Amino acid sequence: MAARQVSFIVTDCHYLLTVDIRACSAAWRTNNVCSAEAGSLPSNVRKNRYKDVVAYDQTRVILSLLQEEGHGDYINGNFIRGADGSQAYIATQGPLPHTLLDFWRLVWEFGVKVILMACRETENGRKKCERYWPQEKKPLQIGPFCITLTKEAALNADVILRTLAVSFQKSQEFRSVHQLQYMSWPDRGVPSNPDTVLTMIEEARRLHGPSPRPLCVHCSAGCGRTGVLCTIDYVRQLLLTQTIPASFSLCDLVLEMRTQRPSFVQTEEQYGFLHHTVAQMLHSALQRTSPLCQNLKENCAPLYDDALSLRTSPALPASPCPPGRVLRSSSMPATQSLAMADTYAVVHRRGTPATAREKSERPAVETPLYSQVAPRAQQPGAHPEQAQGARPSSCPADQSPTGPDAYEDVADRAQTGGLGFNLRIGRPKGPRNPPAEWTRL
Known part of the structure; x- marks a missing residue:
């Protein structure tokens, strides 16, 4: 990996870039580059949690399941292209009470295996997301869907991992859906430590496996915190496949994602956190791939095979x-x-x-x-x-x-x-x- 590939870490200016991002996004709306006509229809307006965050027409998720029963095709969610060009993510808002059924239609129709949730149900006394999973062993019935909580455990101090068993129309088919909820990410803010976010993403990818199905990512509006998660995973996939281009620019990547979902990476602080986390990932990748670092790792391997070897050996004399x-x-x-x-x-x-x-x-x-x-x-x-x-x-x-x-x-x-x-x-x-x-x- 050439040094020029990470030169943007030094040269990027958070403030100027976020101004550029906002300016480009405003120009797209003015010039109708990214339209949102479907979400602005009278029958769909109430399905948007926030009136200024409406799914773009070009990339919106179109529901077909249960349309014959009178349910519409609109949900406030967009497909986001991944590092390989596929529809790797569905970025959506936290469900409203009257869109819970639409949310589970989305999960079932597109075969979602892992849901990343970057918010709490209530934050600062305001409702941010309707609970769409059962809190106890008792099944939760949402229309034709039956959702059962089979397992819940803390992945770390900030993340809860739940395993849900989902069935459709009383069929014998049960699908396992994993949900990872980040509990301490403030609205329009950033986590205190990127390591817990990276752990959450790594666990999501482990649970997801090689499936071509998209990850479902949401917060309250499905743009700020959701955008940070999708962008981090995007860069992580580039590093894992060793396909990061020499001209890589985090600003360009965020702009590209903003053509697919409005307000993706919403604040300057979130962009700064994203910048810091990506820089940490690139630094770790350079350490693993650099021949010099690899030689040092091989030469020092006996010292670090066991972390306890770095402590003072009890066999050594206690006195000089x-x-x-x-x-x-x-x-x-x-x-x-x-x-x-x-x-x-x-x-x-x-x-x-x-x-x-x-x-x-x-x-x-x-x-x-x-x-x-x-x-x-x-x-x-x-x-x-x-x-x-x-x-x-x-x-x-x-x-x-x-x-x-x-x-x-x-x-x-x-x-x-x-x-x-x-x-x-x-x-x-x-x-x-x-x-x-x-x-x-």
């Missing part, structure tokens, strides 16, 4: 280790199944320059800079405890793994500080002599 002892590295999680790798040399630190008197008192042969050693378990006459890695010392034994990158002390008199403390060095991949630089330490 006494001076003169070097501990293994604690950067790797504790594991008892790894044996200490073979070692081939120990580096000895050069002491401070000796005086002439000290030189005369020292033996003629000095300790070599390095010496050949073997693992404790292979040393002749090793004590059983030492063979298992135990140390005869007052310092508690470190139980960290002794893998090829781990450190282990080799002498109780090991000197600390500087670069020359006694360490066992991991065996190289092939035989070689110690580096010449060692003689210059």
